[in-house]
Amino acid sequence: MPADALKCKECSTTYPLDARYVCERCFGPLEVAYRAHEASPEELKRRIQASPHTLWRYADFLPLEGPAKSALPTGWTPLVKADRLAERLGLGELYIKNETANPTHSFKDRVVSVALARAKELGFQTIACASTGNLANAVSAHAAAAGLESYVLIPADLEQEKILATGAYGTNIVAIRGNYDAVNRLCTEIAGERPWAFVNVNLRPYYAEGSKTLAFETAEQLGWELPDRVVAPIASGSLFTKVARGYQEFIDAGLLSGELPAFNGAQALGCSPVATAYAEGTDVCRPVKPDTIAKSLAIGNPADGPYAVELARKTEGGIDSVTDDEIRAGIRLLAETTGIFTETAGGVTTAVLAKLAERGDIGRDERVVAYITGDGLKTLDTVRDTFEVTEIAPSLDEFDAAFAPEGVAV
Amino acid sequence: MAVTVKLPTQLRDAAGGATSARVEGGTVGEALEALYNEHGELRGRLSDDGGGLHRFVNVYIGGEDIRFLDGLDTPLSDGDELTILPAVAGG
Numbered sequence: 451m452p453a454d455a456l457k458c459k460e461c462s463t464t465y466p467l468d469a470r471y472v473c474e475r476c477f478g479p480l481e482v483a484y485r486a487h488e489a490s491p492e493e494l495k496r497r498i499q500a501s502p503h504t505l506w507r508y509a510d511f512l513p514l515e516g517p518a519k520s521a522l523p524t525g526w527t528p529l530v531k532a533d534r535l536a537e538r539l540g541l542g543e544l545y546i547k548n549e550t551a552n553p554t555h556s557f558k559d560r561v562v563s564v565a566l567a568r569a570k571e572l573g574f575q576t577i578a579c580a581s582t583g584n585l586a587n588a589v590s591a592h593a594a595a596a597g598l599e600s601y602v603l604i605p606a607d608l609e610q611e612k613i614l615a616t617g618a619y620g621t622n623i624v625a626i627r628g629n630y631d632a633v634n635r636l637c638t639e640i641a642g643e644r645p646w647a648f649v650n651v652n653l654r655p656y657y658a659e660g661s662k663t664l665a666f667e668t669a670e671q672l673g674w675e676l677p678d679r680v681v682a683p684i685a686s687g688s689l690f691t692k693v694a695r696g697y698q699e700f701i702d703a704g705l706l707s708g709e710l711p712a713f714n715g716a717q718a719l720g721c722s723p724v725a726t727a728y729a730e731g732t733d734v735c736r737p738v739k740p741d742t743i744a745k746s747l748a749i750g751n752p753a754d755g756p757y758a759v760e761l762a763r764k765t766e767g768g769i770d771s772v773t774d775d776e777i778r779a780g781i782r783l784l785a786e787t788t789g790i791f792t793e794t795a796g797g798v799t800t801a802v803l804a805k806l807a808e809r810g811d812i813g814r815d816e817r818v819v820a821y822i823t824g825d826g827l828k829t830l831d832t833v834r835d836t837f838e839v840t841e842i843a844p845s846l847d848e849f850d851a852a853f854a855p856e857g858v859a860v
Numbered sequence: 861m862a863v864t865v866k867l868p869t870q871l872r873d874a875a876g877g878a879t880s881a882r883v884e885g886g887t888v889g890e891a892l893e894a895l896y897n898e899h900g901e902l903r904g905r906l907s908d909d910g911g912g913l914h915r916f917v918n919v920y921i922g923g924e925d926i927r928f929l930d931g932l933d934t935p936l937s938d939g940d941e942l943t944i945l946p947a948v949a950g951g
């Protein structure tokens with residue numbers, strides 16, 4: 451592990467690698483800083499290829515001291531070549547990174563794997579989080595597998611599927627009468643008072659590193675090549691910016707050659723503080739009160755918003771937002787062209803991809819990767835009443851009446 | 861107006877270990893100014909050169925983010941509770 455400090459992204463003050471997340475001098479966010487790799491690109495590649503097919507194959511790029519392993523193996527999800535979706539949208543080469551294939555069916559298994567492993571190294575007995583649902587699933591499952599106590603704090607109005615799939619693991623669920631930002635504020639206060647590892651508060655610098663593996667895997671699955679464009683959802687902006695950092699670290703280590711892809715961020719119109727800041731040409735993300743079906747993206751006060759805006763601008767990508775109806779259409783479009791059923795966040799991503807294609811922002815010669823971060827089974831209500839079921843008696847005549855065989859008169 | 865300002869753990873060493881402070885002020889900005897007068901080191905930690913707050917500082921009155929109110933100009937009532945928290949959590 452070449453990690454050697456936590457470093458403030460604003461003023462560059464450094465701190466030891468313990469459970470802290472905010473700079474005491476300027477309140478800026480802390481990020482893990484690494485020494486340059488001593489190993490050659492060939493040696494790094496050999497070590498990756500000799501490792502198991504989980505996110506720990508990239509341990510040389512993650513902030514852990516010991517050999518990394520977890521009780522609930524995560525990562526190495528399929529990179530699906532989506533030819534039918536590409537054809538529908540008039541695109542050339544399109545891939546879907548299918549994060550529904552993780553143990554609790556979202557990318558959150560990655561960030562929790564890294565945060566929990568670091569929490570154990572630091573001696574914590576209790577794991578906790580502020581969650582819009584997917585993270586609660588992942589924290590409760592990984593804590594159960596590791597034999598640790600866990601607390602998950604969620605907005606009380608979360609989708610039932612996410613609450614049920616969390617409670618099944620025997621965690622302590624605390625439903626807060628308020629939105630995610632209120633949950634987050636409370637967790638920030640609790641984290642200051644209890645000796646707990648809040649994965650996305652005091653362990654956030656380690657947690658966020660887990661999202662880099664989305665880039666590492668994609669590059670390896672593309673045969674150690676870069677995409678030209680990435681489309682990914684933005685809630686806090688952590689995933690969006692860390693995927694970029696992942697590609698950059700592989701470039702810097704000599705494992706990839708070329709430039710960062712263009713980064714296109716996707717938000718729901720009902721919670722689009724980052725898209726608004728991008729459109730207005732500022733990096734100040736004015737907080738909003740979320741009102742959208744995309745609850746997993748409903749963060750009105752996004753911690754990494756300014757960095758997400760800077761990334762989109764620097765890479766000549768962009769940040770777009772889509773309506774709830776466009777989100778539902780996005781879920782349907784992805785499902786009927788790829789067989790991948792995504793939750794609302796993936797609907798947001800697909801809808802923004804479709805919007806970019808329609809606007810002519812994506813060249814035919816571009817290689818595009820869209821990150822589908824969670825499973826449709828988590829937000830089932832959004833597809834209710836969007837299709838018809840044909841009900842008949844168990845009779846061949848009724849079947850033929852409903853579905854006439856081609857060329858045969860009934 | 862006499863108000864209470866709750867300090868996060870990250871600021872307590874700059875306030876002599878205090879978890880909160882009682883200050884006077886008609887607005888959030890005035891209350892923070894009074895806080896800085898009492899604990900000089902807090903000014904540089906919370907406030908930028910132009911007198912605004914650093915971009916990763918959140919201030920709440922009774923749980924509401926002051927950016928949904930009038931920011932530093934938000935008027936205060938006697939007995940209000942201000943909470944200062946880092947903005948970098950979550951997601």
